[in-house]
Amino acid sequence: MGKELEGKTISSETESKPSLQLQFEVSVFDLYKHYYQVRLTVETNQNQICFCLPNWTPGSYMIRDYATHLHKFEAINFTNQEPVSWEMVDLHRWKLNNLPPKFEITYIIYAFEDFTVRTNYLETEFGFINPPALFLYPEGRLDTPTTVEFKVSEFFPNIYTSLPRDENNFHKFYSNHFDELFDSPFHLSKKNSVFFTAGSTKHELLIEGDVSFDFKTKLSNDLQKITETQIQWMQESPNQSYLFVLNLSLPAYGGLEHKASSINYFNPELIHDDEEYKRLLELLSHEYFHLWNIKRIRPIALGPFDYQKPNLTRELWIAEGFTSFYDAYFLYHAGFLNLEEYLNKLQSDIFSLEDNDADFWMSLEESSFTAWTKYYKRNGNSHNITVSYYTKGGVLALCMNLFLLQESKDKKTIRHVFHKLNEVFVKEKQRGFTKQEFFDVTKEVTGVDLKLEFNEYLESPKPIPVDVYLDHIGIHRIQTDLVGDTGFKTKEKNGNLYVQKILHKLNYESIDLMLDDEILAINGKRATNSILQKLEKNLRPGEKFHLILSRAGKIKETMVTASGFYKTRKFVVSEDCSAEKKELREYFLRNIV
Ligand SMILES: [Zn+2]
Incomplete structure (x- = not known):
């Protein structure tokens, strides 16, 4: 495939260290046909470079073959406008040979296949760019800084992203390396955002879709409380700024976490329903907590990434499960769920595990490891055989916290474990942790061997005896x-x-x-x-x-x-229990564990 064209080339190998400068320009090639055009200007002394498009997006564990939507690849010598020779070496990589010192690559990206948080989209009201699905990277040189300039102002005056902007050109952005670029989606819009502060972080909220000023204000106020609760829980604001994009254009549900932003889709028809609005807050709470749990505090396999093939991990029960427990727990503590509503959320997760056979088919670690081929590729039988690391991981986090509350000295819980993981692995070692390291830190901080208590539920397809742990705080099942x-x-x-x-x-x-x-x-x-x-x-x-x-x-x-x-069937707060259990329950519900 591809083409071999003869071109006049000037190779420069005078310097031992290969130089490489990359500048992207993104424009709308055809709005109504949903095409972006990407122009990549390359300056280098290398003779040959392979450019690749990622196959997947971190946080969404499925091979997506983004190159499916890349068309009309061309490479031109900047000086003489002659073609530069290239060939596709596999389905996601373009190898360029006999390189001149400066050349331009252009290609078209189709952006209307799927309205999701991990695919590109372009329509008349807004555009969305998920960077791994749009920007080519030079193989072996993910550390290369880039600039990205948009030429879209005739369609979209506002561009929202967490990347720093050029002072004089508000449509030009800088990234230090491709990991940063790929973690910084762009939302192109005609709408204006609102701002609020929580901790020392300036938060920006952009809502795409037609919503009233009152709704914007209400959501912004509610998000302020949720983010403040989480910042207090972690006792730090790691970002100077953070961007929430909430797209309410079409019926959809989903979120994707990034280090300094999150992209969230929700059904616009549901936002005025009280219960659904709380589900929206839960989604936003979930994605925000990821700015720590997964984007910083993370299992070792989840970064640095190989964008061509799966980064496999058995620890999504921490990264996603713990986040699933805390998203609702924060809503309860920020005052958006009352006790009954919070217990309803817990029990609906517990019952969904009990109502399906999957808990006897798949362990939590297998669920995490095979997410790429099972959880993300669901079929009509999945509920019988595929356990969710979100749901079961969330129930596990609840049980671990209740066990820690009872067993640890001074009521040390997952919160204290996370503080320590943040200190040791994020700030000192600057890497992810292994499963053993997670349990070692837990034991060091709490004095409790969580591995001894819970490892069988990680490694074997075995239901967690939830009632035993809820009994520690006098919450009992009625059926x-x-x-x-x-x-x-x-x-x-x-x-x-x-x-x-x-x-x-x-x-x-x-x-x-x-x-x-x-x-x-x-x-x-x-x-x-x-x-x-x-x-x-x-x-x-x-x-x-x-x-x-x-x-x-x-x-x-x-x-x-x-x-x-x-x-x-339901779980209820029992008054018929010991004073010790009542005290632990008060602690769990009044203080934040
Ligand atoms: Zn998540």
Whole structure:
């Protein structure tokens, strides 16, 4: 593939240390066709350079083949406008030979495939650039500084990013190396941002989409409280400035963390619903906490990055799980969730683990290690076999904190462990930690051997006995009304019922029921949603019911035995517990662990 063109070349090998200067210019090639154009000016004394486009974005663990969207690659000698010879050496790398001292690479990036926080986007109201999906880097030279200048002001007057700006040109930015560039997304907009201060950090909030001034003010005030709570928890503001981008243009949900910014997408139709608004705050709280947990305090595999292949780690239960525990815990402590709402959040995670078989199929470490091929590549059976390092990691963080509260002297918790990890690994050693180092620091800070207590849940597919740990603070499970459950979920299409989800349960027989089977009749009656609901309402555990199905044009019959579940189940604060447990509970709920 590619092309071999003869060009007049001047090679400069007079200096032993290869010099390399890179300047990017980004423009809109065609707004309505969603094309960016990138122009890269290179000055070098090297004879040959391989330029690569990353395959993935840190924080989003999937190979995405960003080069799919790179088109019309060209390289031209700056002095004589002759082509520079190049060839594609694999699907993500362009090798340039016989280099002149100054040349220009140009290419087009298509930016409308997917509206997500890790893909480029370009439409009439805004543009988004996820740098790993747009900027080529020189192989082996990720340490090269770059400038990025935008020529987009006729479409988008404002450019939001965490990179420093040129004093005289507000559309020109500097990065010290490619790790910084790739961690600094750009949002191009017609909107204006608002500012607030928390700790010593100046925070900027840009909302894309049509929202009222009142909403902007409210969200900005709420974010101030959340960020202040987290800064107090960590006892530091590591950034001088921090940028929140919240895109409310289209129905979407997702966030991506960066060292000095986060990109967040949320459904604009939901923001005025009280419960959904709290879900939005939880998302923003989650991404903000990552500025410490993963962007600074991190498992050793998560940086420096190989942008061509997966950086595998077994410790996403810390990076994502602990963040999932703290996002809601901070909301509770900042006053956005009351105790009942907070307990509801905890129990919905606990129940979602209990309701699926995956906890018996996959350990937390396997869940983390295989995120690239399993968690990020979900299918109709994933809930049965793939445990979430977010959900189970969050439940683990809760249990670890409760265990530490009970066992440690002076109530030392994960908070104190994080302070120490920050001091030792971020500030002194400037690297990530291994699993053993995490447990060593925990033991040093708290005096408690967390590895001894919890390692089996990391290495084996085994449910965590949550009730045991919640009992340390006198929170108990109530479950009544054992009722029958069909074991499957349906979707309705044109008045017909189709099997959408099958819940595999340990100890229950395998039934002849498949995804996408059409349910024609239930216990001899034409299947409708109301007939199914009636069955579900009256079903007893162990009761059998009869289905007639249509599968690939053939009629099938099957008998299903109902499984059981508790219709009423929740965790409640118990007054019937020791004074010691009450005191620990007060501590967990009043102080921030
Ligand atoms: Zn996260």
